[in-house]
Amino acid sequence: MKTKDLAITGMTCAACAIAVERSVKKLDGVVSAAVNPATEKLTVEYDETRVDDEALKASIVKAGYGVAQPSPAKTVVIPVRGMTCAACSAAIERALCKLAGVTSASVNLTTEKATIVYDPSLVRVSALKHAIIAAGYTPLDVEVTAANVDEDAQRKAQDTRSLWQRFIVSALFAAPLLYLAMGSMIPWLGWRIPSWLSPMDFPLRYALVEVALVIPCIAAGYRFYIVGFRAIWHRAPNMDSLIAMGTSAAILYSGYSTWRIAQGSFGAVKELYFETAGVILTLILLGKSLESVSKGRTSQAIKKLMNLAPKTAIVVQGDREVELPVAEVEVGDIIRVRPGEKVPVDGEVVTGATSIDESMLTGESIPVEKHPGDKVVGASINGNGSITFRATHVGADTVLAQIVKLVEDAQGSKAPIAQLADVVSGYFVPIVFVIALLSAVAWLIAGKGSVFALTIFISVLTIACPCALGLATPTAIMVGTGKGAEHGVLIKGGAALEMAHKVQTVVFDKTGTITQGRPVVADVVTVPGVERSEVLGLAASTEKNSEHPLGTAIVRAAQDENTTLQPLENFAAVPGRGIEGTVGLTRVLLGNAAFMAERSVDVAALGAAVDRFAEDGKTSMFVARDGKAIGVIAVADVVKESSARAIQTLHDMGIEVAMITGDNRRTAEAIGRQVGIDWVLAEVLPQDKALEVKKLQAGGRRVAMVGDGINDAPALAQADVGIAIGNGTDVAIESADIVLMRSDLMDVATAIQLSKATIRNIRQNLFWAFGYNTLGIPIAAGLLYAFGGPKLNPMIGAAAMSLSSVSVLTNALRLRGFKPRR
Numbered sequence: 044m045k046t047k048d049l050a051i052t053g054m055t056c057a058a059c060a061i062a063v064e065r066s067v068k069k070l071d072g073v074v075s076a077a078v079n080p081a082t083e084k085l086t087v088e089y090d091e092t093r094v095d096d097e098a099l100k101a102s103i104v105k106a107g108y109g110v111a112q113p114s115p116a117k118t119v120v121i122p123v124r125g126m127t128c129a130a131c132s133a134a135i136e137r138a139l140c141k142l143a144g145v146t147s148a149s150v151n152l153t154t155e156k157a158t159i160v161y162d163p164s165l166v167r168v169s170a171l172k173h174a175i176i177a178a179g180y181t182p183l184d185v186e187v188t189a190a191n192v193d194e195d196a197q198r199k200a201q202d203t204r205s206l207w208q209r210f211i212v213s214a215l216f217a218a219p220l221l222y223l224a225m226g227s228m229i230p231w232l233g234w235r236i237p238s239w240l241s242p243m244d245f246p247l248r249y250a251l252v253e254v255a256l257v258i259p260c261i262a263a264g265y266r267f268y269i270v271g272f273r274a275i276w277h278r279a280p281n282m283d284s285l286i287a288m289g290t291s292a293a294i295l296y297s298g299y300s301t302w303r304i305a306q307g308s309f310g311a312v313k314e315l316y317f318e319t320a321g322v323i324l325t326l327i328l329l330g331k332s333l334e335s336v337s338k339g340r341t342s343q344a345i346k347k348l349m350n351l352a353p354k355t356a357i358v359v360q361g362d363r364e365v366e367l368p369v370a371e372v373e374v375g376d377i378i379r380v381r382p383g384e385k386v387p388v389d390g391e392v393v394t395g396a397t398s399i400d401e402s403m404l405t406g407e408s409i410p411v412e413k414h415p416g417d418k419v420v421g422a423s424i425n426g427n428g429s430i431t432f433r434a435t436h437v438g439a440d441t442v443l444a445q446i447v448k449l450v451e452d453a454q455g456s457k458a459p460i461a462q463l464a465d466v467v468s469g470y471f472v473p474i475v476f477v478i479a480l481l482s483a484v485a486w487l488i489a490g491k492g493s494v495f496a497l498t499i500f501i502s503v504l505t506i507a508c509p510c511a512l513g514l515a516t517p518t519a520i521m522v523g524t525g526k527g528a529e530h531g532v533l534i535k536g537g538a539a540l541e542m543a544h545k546v547q548t549v550v551f552d553k554t555g556t557i558t559q560g561r562p563v564v565a566d567v568v569t570v571p572g573v574e575r576s577e578v579l580g581l582a583a584s585t586e587k588n589s590e591h592p593l594g595t596a597i598v599r600a601a602q603d604e605n606t607t608l609q610p611l612e613n614f615a616a617v618p619g620r621g622i623e624g625t626v627g628l629t630r631v632l633l634g635n636a637a638f639m640a641e642r643s644v645d646v647a648a649l650g651a652a653v654d655r656f657a658e659d660g661k662t663s664m665f666v667a668r669d670g671k672a673i674g675v676i677a678v679a680d681v682v683k684e685s686s687a688r689a690i691q692t693l694h695d696m697g698i699e700v701a702m703i704t705g706d707n708r709r710t711a712e713a714i715g716r717q718v719g720i721d722w723v724l725a726e727v728l729p730q731d732k733a734l735e736v737k738k739l740q741a742g743g744r745r746v747a748m749v750g751d752g753i754n755d756a757p758a759l760a761q762a763d764v765g766i767a768i769g770n771g772t773d774v775a776i777e778s779a780d781i782v783l784m785r786s787d788l789m790d791v792a793t794a795i796q797l798s799k800a801t802i803r804n805i806r807q808n809l810f811w812a813f814g815y816n817t818l819g820i821p822i823a824a825g826l827l828y829a830f831g832g833p834k835l836n837p838m839i840g841a842a843a844m845s846l847s848s849v850s851v852l853t854n855a856l857r858l859r860g861f862k863p864r865r
Contacts, residue, residue, distance in 0.1 A: 047096070049085045050111035051078065051103065059108065066106035070094050116146055119168055121157045122183035123150065123175060127270060127283050127331070131180065134277065138178040142166050157182075179273045203332065210328040213263035217321040220256040223249070224318035246312040250301040257294065257317040264290075264324035286327055288475075290320035351422040351753070352443055356387035359431060369437075376434045380425045388421045389436035396618040397428025398591065410592060412619040426591070428618055442730060475820070479503035482824035499825050499834075506819035519808055522858040523801035530863060531769075531785035532794045539780030541805075543764045543798030545745040549693055549791060550724075550736060550758070552750035553704035553714055556768055557788070558680040560751070562592050564600035565661050565681060568652040569674035578674035580606045582666050584626045585633050587611065593664065593678050594622075621664070632667040639665050639672065649675045660710030687718040689788035692865070694719070696792060699744075703727055703735055705754070729754035733761040749791055750779075766791060793863040800861050804854060811850045 051063055060078035063085060067076040072093030078085045087099060100110045126132055132150035135157060139148035144165025150157045159171055172182040223236060236242075242249040261268075264286075271287030293316040303311040355366050359377040369387050372378065377393060380386055386399065398410035401423040410426055413419060419432050421441045438444065483500035520541075524534045534540050551557050567575045583601030586594030587608050601608065614624040620641070621634015632642055636653075639646050644667045646653075652675055653663045661679040665672055690700050703724040704711050711725035724735055736758045739746045748755065748762035756778040759765030767779035769786045783790040828834040 045091045046086065046088045047099070049087065049099065049103070051083050051085050052109035052111050054078075054083055054108060062106050063103055063108055066102045067099060070098060070102055073099075116160050117163050118158065118160050119171065121159065121168075121171065121175065123155055123157050123180050124183060125180040125270060126150070126155060131274070134178050134274070135175055135180055138174045139171060142170060142174055145171070177277075179270075179277045206328065206332040209263040210325065210332050213260045213321070213325040213328050216256045216259040217318070217325040220253060220260070220318045220321045223253060223256070224315070242312045246304050246309045247301075249312060250304050250315055253297075253315055253317040254301060257297075257321045260321040260324045261290075261294070264328060267324070267327065286323065290323055293317070293319045351385075352441075353385040353387045353422075357381075372434055372437050374434055374437055377431055378434055379429070379431045380419075381429050382425060382427050384425050386419045386421055386423050386425060386432075388434050389441045390419050390432035390434045392417045392419060392430050392432045395428055395430035397430050398426040398618065400424040400426065414619060427616075475503065478820060478824060486825060499823070502823040503820060506823040519801055519804045519855045519858065522855045523797055523804070523861075526858055526861050527781075527794065527797050530790065530793050530797075531783065531787065532790050532797065533769075533782040533784055534794065534797075535780055535782070539764055540798050540801050542745070543747065543781070543795050544802045546698060546747040546764055546795055548699045548701060548739055548744045549747045549749060550701045550703055550739070550762070551690075551720075551788075552732075552748075552755050552758075553702055553706060553711060554680060555751040556749055557686045557702060557714060557718060558682055560680065562596040562662070562678045563681055564596055564676060565659075565679040566652075566656065566677040567674060568649060568677075570648055570672065573673045575674075576604065576606055578666050578676065579604065580608070581626055581629065581631050581668060581673075582633050582664070582676055584609045584611055585614070585622060585624045585631045588614065589616075589622065593662065596678050597664075597676060630669050632670075633664055635663070636665065639667060642667070642670070644670060644672050646672045646675075648672065652677075657709065658713065660706075660713035682714060682717050683788065685788050689791060690719050692789065692792045693795075696795065698795070701739075703732055703758070705729065730757070733757035736761045747791070747795075749788070764794075766794065789863075789865060792865075796863050797861060800858060804858055807854055808851045811854065 054060060054063070063078050064076045067073055067085065067087055070089070072090040074088040074090070076085060076087045085103070089099070103110050123135060126135070135150045136148045139145050139157065139159055142161075144162040146160040146162070148157060148159045157171075157175065161171065175182040223240065239245065240249050240252060267283045267286045268291070271283035274284045275288075297315045297317045297320075300311040300314040352369060354369060356369050356372050356376075357364050357379045358367050358372065359379055364379060372388055378387060378390065382397075392413050392415050394415060396412070396414050398412050399419060400410045401420060413428075413430065418435075419430075420443075421436075422443045436442070479500050482503055483496040486499050487496045523540050527534045527540075554560050564579075567578055569575055569578050579597070579601050583598045583606060586597050588611065589595070589598075598608075609626045612625040614622065616622045617634070617638060621632065621638035623630070623632045623634075623642075625631070632639065632644060636646060644665070646665050649665065649672060656663050656675075656677040659677075659679070661677040664676045664678060666674045666676060693700050700719075700721050701724060702711065702715055702720045702722075705727055706725060708723075708725040711723050714720075715723040727735055732755060736746055736748055740761075740763070745764075746762045747764040747766055748758045749766040749768070750756075750759055751768035755767075759767060759778040759780075764781060765779035766781045766783060769782055769784040781794050783794075825834060
């Protein structure tokens with residue numbers, strides 16, 4: 044069965060709708076048909092093996108009406124300000140999805156973007172923005188793109204500075220406020236309070252000083268009250284609602300106690316809880332400041348990607364060469380690239396030969412030889428040769444631009460992170476309000492008076508104040524991220540720490556991640572009668588002036604073995620083949636099999652070694668002396684010492700491991716066998732790495748991607764958790780959620796173990812946060828008093844509330860004892 048919506052034209056009344064339904068229902072295979080006259084849409088359920096779309100349309104036309112062509116769905120990304128937690132993003136999504144014509148809405152809290160798929164014939168962007176405003180948030184006019192990324196970064200930096208300033212102001216006043224309160228309440232602490240501020244001797248003066256100290260704290264945290272109470276007004280309470288409600292309960296009751304002191308009831312001085320509000324506001328501001336720092340980095344990856352491309356290109360126009368901005372290059376233009384310059388756009392080589400370093404895009408460390416007919420990629424770096432190429436892709440069509448787009452899309456997609464506190468708060472907050480109100484009304488009806496009822500009302504709000512709930516998650520995450528930094532694991536935000544414990548599959552990039560990322564001499568095989576040092580010495584002497592990475596690897600190996608390099612004369616290089624020169628009185632050739640064949644050098648005696656090297660994914664370079672082959676040098680990007688051990692640790696944790704690379708399959712599988720990879724994805728294009736991660740996610744897996752290159756950036760952003768190697772490129776590091784500062788793959792397991800420990804701690808915190816409050820609500824409501832027991836004093840309620848916050852903080856600090864299992 045299939046269900047389809049069709050837009051009907053020509054209807055003017057309900058009778059028209061009935062006529063369309065009657066005509067369609069006559070078709071054999073139609074199960075049901077319903078027309079909505081308001082939206083002019085027909086919803087029909089039918090057996091597609093018995094009736095097709097054309098038959099449906101024909102029946103509608105036969106009834107005297109038309110079928111409108113569906114408008115192509117459009118996608119718009121709207122930046123949104125004012126969000127503070129997952130409840131905010133959920134509220135915006137609900138508001139948008141209620142609009143007719145909106146197919147889907149996904150709001151990413153970290154990037155502060157709403158991605159909306161909609162039908163432009165039914166709803167306009169202005170209506171989408173109005174829905175966001177109605178939900179209590181602020182839509183911005185433009186999407187953050189590469190063009191305005193600097194402006195967006197400045198805005199976020201300003202927000203971060205403002206948060207830090209407000210935290211400092213709040214802390215400066217909360218510290219003496221806490222000193223005064225604790226000094227008077229707990230004398231054995233030894234905190235001396237000035238005699239002129241003694242709460243016993245000058246209660247009103249003492250209370251007014253506390254009022255003066257708490258006001259700046261409230262002013263610094265004013266946004267919690269604006270956003271929190273606005274969210275309650277829109278029936279979508281969030282974490283700010285909890286903070287605003289909890290601190291307001293303490294402030295209101297303390298204000299009431301101050302009024303009682305002014306009326307002569309000096310005993311009320313023991314019922315001041317201004318310090319509770321001041322300290323909680325300060326701690327929450329600290330957490331928001333740290334979160335803002337993390338959010339402010341999200342646009343940097345795109346900026347650094349865009350900076351890779353050169354700003355100008357040398358375009359050949361007849362006999363002239365003209366330097367033009369890259370934006371003015373058109374498809375078909377002939378462009379010249381000199382040695383050491385960056386390739387400006389994608390194209391195809393027309394003349395010349397060279398080797399091009401594509402590591403910034405492909406991640407592969409060995410330069411690729413280019414000849415006429417070969418493709419070149421924008422932002423790659425030309426080697427020693429000069430070439431001209433024909434532009435085939437410019438602007439948004441280049442590989443680099445597509446990678447930028449992929450990073451933007453992946454960053455804008457929403458990660459499936461469960462925010463337990465936000466979900467619970469949606470129910471807890473209104474329930475507490477109702478209980479407090481009903482309790483107060485019940486005691487009023489019982490004749491206990493307005494003061495008694497107000498005391499009960501405030502007692503319920505105070506003991507049920509979810510301040511600990513507001514601290515449960517951020518405190519654990521702050522300690523967890525700090526502990527990660529101690530172990531060289533930089534976790535950029537709570538979302539990554541929260542998601543990492545769910546990872547089922549870890550995907551590693553090969554070059555620079557599992558391997559060292561630079562070629563080294565892995566083996567030297569010689570013919571009988573020739574020493575290894577002689578082969579390596581002649582090869583290094585020939586390569587000593589070369590800038591080719593393979594040559595550099597040979598020279599470095601010779602130097603490590605203290606081999607003396609000899610003078611070189613008559614040097615010549617054949618691009619894509621090899622090099623030759625005279626070392627002393629010896630003519631030396633160094634290159635591949637094709638180069639040796641051109642020079643009539645027989646290399647058959649070394650064939651078995653070359654085949655073995657090929658199986659292991661190593662690059663072979665023959666060495667010939669005076670026309671005779673004397674050895675072969677195998678160069679490879681070797682595996683890091685920690686790779687196999689790290690992968691075994693992940694296996695022990697029950698996690699599957701994959702490797703993804705743009706390298707050839709034989710080399711990739713050889714590396715995979717060495718380190719124990721479960722499966723290998725080889726010859727994957729840069730822009731397809733994110734797609735491979737998506738495929739794994741589509742299979743229901745939670746995926747972590749580990750990489751170090753620019754080509755890994757989209758996959759790092761697409762993965763549930765992106766993990767970058769610390770010595771990798773800036774773009775990879777910016778795109779990732781976690782950075783391994785020591786570049787040790789063992790730290791991948793450390794990050795996952797830390798995530799599990801932190802999530803366990805958060806769940807414990809949530810239990811304690813609700814435990815005290817939930818148990819105390821019936822007592823605060825007067826249940827014991829009704830049966831002859833004591834009435835709960837709000838001071839005891841505040842103490843219970845404070846105790847829950849202390850227990851949460853103390854439990855979070857236990858994470859400081861975390862040690863990774865190796």
